[in-house]
Amino acid sequence: MRSGRLPQGVEWAVHACLVLALLRPDEQLPAQRLAELFDLPPAYLAKVMQDLAVAGVVVSASGRHGGYRLAAAPGELTVGRVVRATGLAEALFVCTEIRGRGPCAATPEQCRTPCAVATVMRRAEMAYLEVLDAVSLADLPVPGGRAAAEQWLTAHVHRVKERS
Amino acid sequence: MRSGRLPQGVEWAVHACLVLALLRPDEQLPAQRLAELFDLPPAYLAKVMQDLAVAGVVVSASGRHGGYRLAAAPGELTVGRVVRATGLAEALFVCTEIRGRGPCAATPEQCRTPCAVATVMRRAEMAYLEVLDAVSLADLPVPGGRAAAEQWLTAHVHRVKERS
Numbered sequence A, B: 001m002r003s004g005r006l007p008q009g010v011e012w013a014v015h016a017c018l019v020l021a022l023l024r025p026d027e028q029l030p031a032q033r034l035a036e037l038f039d040l041p042p043a044y045l046a047k048v049m050q051d052l053a054v055a056g057v058v059v060s061a062s063g064r065h066g067g068y069r070l071a072a073a074p075g076e077l078t079v080g081r082v083v084r085a086t087g088l089a090e091a092l093f094v095c096t097e098i099r100g101r102g103p104c105a106a107t108p109e110q111c112r113t114p115c116a117v118a119t120v121m122r123r124a125e126m127a128y129l130e131v132l133d134a135v136s137l138a139d140l141p142v143p144g145g146r147a148a149a150e151q152w153l154t155a156h157v158h159r160v161k162e163r164s
Ligand code: FES
Pocket: A094, A095, A096, A097, A098, A099, A100, A115, A116, A117, A118, B011, B015, B143
């Protein structure tokens, strides 16, 4: 796992995206507001949001009217993409080529084909992501209810001025 | 994830079990020897082996002739059991009931049914484990080759004296 990965990072990331999914195209939400909405430590949530931005799940605009919004329509962003962005692969399984170490090390020849252990772990990861890739952000209800979140958002979003 | 969980813990655990699978019923292998075999830091490997022991995948005997062996026949121990023992569930997903926090918190009523996010994550975990539960330690070749490992073991196992 990447250093500093939070165990609850996936939960925070998906819940945050479900709120961002309610924004209109000209709206964005500052990270600080998201932290208030979920009553979370802003620095930790900021780290999660940055991972999402690096992965292209959200985009951020800086400045007075800045904030986060989804990088695509909710129906086009799968839960799998959000989960990958939080460093899932590293958390699931890391192969350090242990078979190449010590007195019974596999030969470089033998190491040309993938290790059987890594292969079965990779198959499991694919099954995991297959479930998550079949669900988009538009498929999930907003926990706590859409109406409450929309009302709160109305008071806290930043609206980007339309330029003519 | 449990504190101190190693990202490469799964790799080490499965490879170690594949070596223990070669032991005869009256043999056991000290953790220190396993660390030598894989050229790994003994303290870190010891932690992984202790997790396996807590989960009932391996058993250990202490004392001069002590060491680890599998808790069951290799064909009866699935990769899924080994992977679970390393703290997989905590690494995959942790729900901290974020929906119950902040100004738009779900009501206790709403929280009686599982969160949709947790539900889809659980479904993915089940698909993941289904793949790993279909593979036993007996299904996997010994990386580096069985012959080399068996030869090395002959020189390093502890044999338990048969009592009559
Ligand atoms: S060498 Fe890494 S999983 Fe086998």
